[in-house]
Amino acid sequence: MARDLSCYYLDEPLNSVELQFVERVLIGPWAKFKTGASAILQKRVPLVLPTPDENGTYSESREQRAERIRPNLQHAGVRADNGRQVVWVMPRDTSWDAIFQFAIREETGLAPFVVQRWFVENGVPIRRDVRVIDTQMLIRGL
Numbered sequence: 324m325a326r327d328l329s330c331y332y333l334d335e336p337l338n339s340v341e342l343q344f345v346e347r348v349l350i351g352p353w354a355k356f357k358t359g360a361s362a363i364l365q366k367r368v369p370l371v372l373p374t375p376d377e378n379g380t381y382s383e384s385r386e387q388r389a390e391r392i393r394p395n396l397q398h399a400g401v402r403a404d405n406g407r408q409v410v411w412v413m414p415r416d417t418s419w420d421a422i423f424q425f426a427i428r429e430e431t432g433l434a435p436f437v438v439q440r441w442f443v444e445n446g447v448p449i450r451r452d453v454r455v456i457d458t459q460m461l462i463r464g465l
Contacts, residue, residue: 328360329404330438331396331427332412333419336365337438341453345410345438348455356436356457363410368392368399372419389426396423401430408459411435415448424458434458 328349330337337345342363349358370392375381381388401409411427413420420437428434437456441448 326360327362327364328358328410329400329407330363330365330410330412331368331399331401331423331435332365333368333370333414333423334416336367337363337412337453341438341440344453345455349410349436356455358408358436366399368395368423370395372416385422385425389422389429392423393426393430396426396430401427404431406432408433409435410438410455412438413441415441417441417443417448434462 330345336342342365346363347353348355350360350363383391409427409431411424414423424435424437435458437458438453439456440450440453442451443449
């Protein structure tokens with residue numbers, strides 16, 4: 324039975340062009356990655372990120388920060404995706420990306436498909452055309 328594929332984001336949902344591309348990659352019999360989904364359902368993760376200290380660092384480890392944001396993912400509905408691979412849209416603040424990917428993996432049991440639209444060039448985030456990365460496949464070493 325086909326189901327919706329949850330797509331979690333922080334700063335902004337996928338626009339229509341980005342969503343169409345992601346659907347072509349993840350939905351339908353011709354999709355590059357077989358998800359079994361019939362549609363993508365975008366879900367905003369409510370969050371207020373902590374601010375770093377005056378040196379630009381955090382007193383907590385990445386794992387501790389991931390633990391602190393898990394309730395925000397749960398509020399967005401991630402528990403309903405337990406055992407399913409979901410989509411994560413990388414935020415503009417790429418320093419939080421790995422933390423959210425780790426927290427999503429802890430919640431669902433699988434690493435997410437990552438939609439990347441921000442690329443850092445010379446220390447500056449630049450928005451480009453999206454690409455989809457199957458991070459579960461990377462973890463398995465395929």
